[in-house]
Amino acid sequence: MIKCMATDMDGTLLNGKMEVSEENRRAIKAAQAEGVEVVVATGRSYVEARYALDQADIHCPIICANGAEVRDVSGEVIKHSFIEKETATRIFQMLKEMGLYFEVHTAKGTFTDDYEKALDIMVNIFLTAHSEIPQDQIREAAKIRFTKGLLHLVDSYEEIINDEDTAVSKFLAFSFKKEKLDEAKTQLALMQGLAVSSSGSENIEITHSDAQKGIALEQFIREKGITFEETMAIGDNFNDVSMLERVGFPVAMGNANPEVKALCNYVTATNDEDGVAAAIEKLIGVENHENFS
Structure with missing residues (x-):
């Protein structure tokens, strides 16, 4: 049963x-x-x-x-x-150096440092399933993440990563180039205490190994x-x-x-x-x- x-x-x-x-x-x-x-x-x-x-x-x-x-x-x-602060800093620096767009999930909400890129990613993902819907209509729907407070814009991720009162739960990195994600996985495998998975072919999700x-x-x-x-x-x-x-x-x-x-x-x-x-x-x-x- x-x-x-x-x-x-x-x-x-x-x-x-x-x-x-x-x-x-x-x-x-x-x-x-x-x-x-x-x-x-x-x-x-x-x-x-x-x-x-x-x-x-x-x-x-x-x-x-x-x-x-x-x-x-x-x-x-x-x-x-949550991901330890020192490890979160290393992940942040690695993803930035690779030029990958990513979002940071914390106990206080999810953050992006690039408004347009956040919209572009959501539009492209949605278009793969619904190519018949006009792109401008999809883009307006994607803005809900901001208007409803589901995603917050920050000037720089440093203010999140370095804030002792903000715990990082996950990094969500995106790319439509498989080789870029594979390269990131290879580098992340060298770091202790992490779990790396994905919820789609265009992303990788990075969490504490217990998460x-x-x-x-x-x-x-x-x-x-x-x-x-x-x-x-x-x-x-x-x-x-x-x-x-x-x-x-x-x-x-x-x-x-x-x-x-x-x-x-x-x-x-x-x-x-x-x-x-x-x-x-x-x-x-x-x-x-x-x-x-």
């Missing part, structure tokens, strides 16, 4: 329009009504995750920034694993008296692997990376086809799991 369900957001719970579909919303609510502990496990900051969930009136605990923060349903921080979804989920369910054998996880990319490889019911999205699919016992529909809802309907409360494909 499944007692806990952990779901990724981007590419999983959210469709290509960055929204929770009505089918997914209803399925989440139905699972909660049956007593299933639903937790969102995302690379997003708490504020960005909460913004999308509020639109769908979904209330649940959230594993944020790949596990750097875990918050209960009321938003209180119950666990955190991984699987580690955070393990602690979360243990405190609830739930085992991994009673837990289902749904995801689509490499930052989901640490939880997918641990749970008794690992589910890959239809749009998941092929390597991620290979790790899972189950494959559901895509994020634009209400894949989370399909997984919930097939697995939660259904005894004959072999019929799921």
Whole structure:
């Protein structure tokens, strides 16, 4: 019997329009009504995750920034694993020297030092899924990150990195050149105490080594008296692997990376086809799991 369900957001719970579909919303609510502990496990900051969930009136605990923060349903921080200041400085200098655009996630919010670049990145990512939508319309939608306070502009990252009262939870670096990201991964591998993953082919996510979804989920369910054998996880990319490889019911999205699919016992529909809802309907409360494909 499944007692806990952990779901990724981007590419999983959210469709290509960055929204929770009505089918997914209803399925989440139905699972909660049956007593299933639903937790969102995302690379997003708490504020960005909460913004999308509020639109769908979904209330649940959230594993944020790949596990750097875990918050209960009321938003209180119950666990955190931040990057040490000296290490954060080294990462910052390395990414700057490589000329990579990146954003800095902290306990106080997410920051960028380049407004136009932040918009360009979001527009390009969105266009890959929705080329039929006019670019200027997509650009206006991307500005919501600023107007809603989901992303803050700073003159320089030094004021964030060097602030002793600001804890860095994640660096999110972007490039549409695979070789640039691979080079960054090689350099990051030389630094101790880090976890490097990705939520898409155009980015890498850098966190403390303890800030991984699987580690955070393990602690979360243990405190609830739930085992991994009673837990289902749904995801689509490499930052989901640490939880997918641990749970008794690992589910890959239809749009998941092929390597991620290979790790899972189950494959559901895509994020634009209400894949989370399909997984919930097939697995939660259904005894004959072999019929799921």
